[in-house]
Amino acid sequence: MNNEMILNRREQKIKSILNATATAFNNSLRSVSSYYGQVLEREINNRQTLALLNAQIAFIMAVFPMDCSLLLRSLCGCWLVLALLKCKELL
Numbered sequence: 001m002n003n004e005m006i007l008n009r010r011e012q013k014i015k016s017i018l019n020a021t022a023t024a025f026n027n028s029l030r031s032v033s034s035y036y037g038q039v040l041e042r043e044i045n046n047r048q049t050l051a052l053l054n055a056q057i058a059f060i061m062a063v064f065p066m067d068c069s070l071l072l073r074s075l076c077g078c079w080l081v082l083a084l085l086k087c088k089e090l091l
Helices: 002-040 046-063 070-090
Strands: none
Touching: 002 046, 046 070
């Protein structure tokens, strides 16, 4: 019985941490969505925001200089193309 109480408390702590993390992520995503909405002068949802963030990260990985192989650079370029196509589809 004592072990069950410890496990229940531990599970409650884990759930509260996960809920707080999800809430913080959603709040920050909402603020980024609001910013993108102001820049684009239209309302955008979370999925569109995540697609735009993905495209920005892919652009950074593909364009900025890195010391890596040609294969890795081409993979980053493919990632960028796919991210841009996804943005075109969603927006």
